[in-house]
Amino acid sequence: MKKIIAFIFLTGIISAQSFTVKNVTSEVRYQKGGEENWVQLQKGTVVENDATILTGKKSNVKLRDMDTEFTLGESSAVSVSSIKKMRIDDLLLALAMEDMMNAPKKPNKSSDNTAVYGTKQGEEVSPQLRPNDFGLKRLNGAKQLAENGMEESSVVAARETYRKYPDTKKLASYRIYFADILYKKGLYEEALKEYYEISKLELSKEEKDKVDAKVEAIKTILVNK
Amino acid sequence: MEFIEVKIDKDIYPTLTENYLDYPFAYGTIVNLTDKYINVKPLARIEGINEESIQSPASSIAPNDSAEVPFYIIIPEKYHSDKTALSYSYFYLVTENEQPDDQFQKAILVNSSNSWDGRVSDLYYLIKKDLNFSTMNAKKVFNEYKTILDTLPAALENFYKAKLLFNRFIKNLVYTSDPRATGEYVQFPHETFELKGGDCDDLSVFYSLLLESVGIQTALVDYKSDEMIRHVNLLFDTDLSPEQAELITKNDSKYFIRESLKGKNEIWVPVETTSLTDFETAWKIGPEKFNKEAVNDFGIATGKVQIIDVY
Structure with missing residues (x-):
């Protein structure tokens, strides 16, 4: 198959979208593609599509490309690839991909190999695990995508955050915020599914009333469709 | 009973064994020339492959009627x-007697055992065939690193085993194109090992086998970004939960969450087997390609990128 594979291998990862840093306030770092380390972001730096940007407290960064200007506020994280306008159709594709990414529904397979190496006892959870607020910063970043007119993109970013940082799914106010975007965009089935999930969380009275009202509104819309 | 025609549906790729149990390789159009229902047993044999004829499911044909019957x-x-x-x-x-009512002969292309129909899902058959060879080699490596493996947290076992196997076997291979100008050619993992190289599907099949043979689930990723350009690399299941991601990386773009049958979300890692360097580099390049083509360009949704689980 592959005389030409080496070619795509070399060229396929070149980014099509990049932003120039127009202004940086205080602590703003970025992480390139598959790198592990975070680097301080400077004014004039060009950040590629595969990078992630992270701001600290009382920090922000202004980015610009050919036709987009985006400001990321404090305590936020965003993938540069998310800073883009998407069509509703693209959002639906992205939502559909969530299920397609999952392994097919087959029984868990055990290996033919029954050898045991070592003397481990039981399935332990490493004590190195610690609470992580990066997921919250990701949600803050997603929210700012919406505030900058990139609502479809913000929903995709939020959904990925829920998957990678499951604790963030418990943050009702954020969940409602992104569910409201689905509702506003007329994606009623998707919004309804999300509101049902949210209703299982611990909600304040105000949040509960809001979710219940949205559920009823969608039911009415779907019945009259 | 008589044949009207036999159509060969597919050439024979001998390595794709089970494929021929599930899908007929030929269809015969037959006719019942009598005025009663007849039960007919279709049989087939390929010269050089079968010593005896293989019986396909019997069919009942109405009087003076014709039907299409599959041959397996x-x-x-x-x-x-x-x-x-x-x-x-x-x-x-064959109907009532031992002797066949009718017979038909047709030429068929029987490919070499290294031939492949180009469907990434069918690479599974190559992975399956070399399982014992791989288990043996993987065990040797784990015995060498027994002390390290013994002291690792159980949660990290899959990840470090995958890393060890990559650095021992895949890192030292050489990328080589298919040796034949036409058709698809794929090496068995033991051949890739002996020849010390292969192309992207050979390397991915070999690494997949190494991991599967020690109980680590893998999936081949088929990139079909263009009609003329295709590529195959690999995802493997670390068996880590999303909450455990920090045990292996500080970069959340280097892994993906996939839900298992039991509804358990697990961290899967994309690896570029043609990177021809160490595991860390292969794990850096793999996610970059996956992020761009499978996720950001919606390759999974549009069918341009396909994840094929190896079982």
Whole structure:
């Protein structure tokens, strides 16, 4: 198959979208593609599509490309690839991909190999695990995508955050915020599914009333469709 | 009973054994020339592959009616051929007597054992065939690193085993293009090991086998970004939960969450087997390609990128 594979291998990862840093306030770092380390972001730096940007407290960064200007506020994280306008159709594709990414529904397979190496006892959870607020910063970043007119993109970013940082799914106010975007965009089935999930969380009275009202509104819309 | 026509549906790729149990390789159009219902047993044999005829499911044909019947074949596990050659397939219709009512002969292309139909899902058959070879080699490596493996947290076992196997076997291979100008050619993992190299599907099949043989689930990723350009690399299951991601990386773009049958979300890692460097580099390049083509360009949704689980 592959005389030409080496070619795509070399060229396929070149980014099509990049932003120039127009202004940086205080602590703003970025992480390139598959790198592990975070680097301080400077004014004039060009950040590629595969990078992630992270701001600290009382920090922000202004980015610009050919036709987009985006400001990321404090305590936020965003993938540069998310800073883009998407069509509703693209959002639906992205939502559909969530299920397609999952392994097919087959029984868990055990290996033919029954050898045991070592003397481990039981399935332990490493004590190195610690609470992580990066997921919250990701949600803050997603929210700012919406505030900058990139609502479809913000929903995709939020959904990925829920998957990678499951604790963030418990943050009702954020969940409602992104569910409201689905509702506003007329994606009623998707919004309804999300509101049902949210209703299982611990909600304040105000949040509960809001979710219940949205559920009823969608039911009415779907019945009259 | 008589044959009207037999159509060969597919050439024979001997390595794709079970494929021929599930899908007919030929269809015969037959006619019942009598005025009563007849039960007919279709049989087929390919010269050089089968010593005896293989019976396909029997069919009942109405009086003076015609029907299409499928012919299945069995490729013996031990069958091997280095060359692609034209052979003959023989088809028989048996009713009441031992002797067939009618028979038909047709030429058929029997590919070499290294030939492949280009469907990434069918690479599974190559992975399956070399399981013992791989288990043996993987065990040798784990015995060498027994002290390290013994002291690792259990949660990290899959990840470090995958890393060890990559750095021992895949890192030292050389990328080489298919040796044949036409058709798809794929090496068995033991051949990739002996030849010390292969192309992207050879390397991905070899690494997948190494991981599967020690109980680590893998999926081949088929990139079909363009009609003329295709590529295959690999995802493997670390068995880590999303909350455990920090044990292996500080970069959340280097892994993906996939839900298992039991609803358990697990961290899967994309690896570029043609990176020809160490695991860390392969794990850096793999996610970059996956992020761009599978996720950001919606490759998974549009079918341009396909994840094929290896079981």
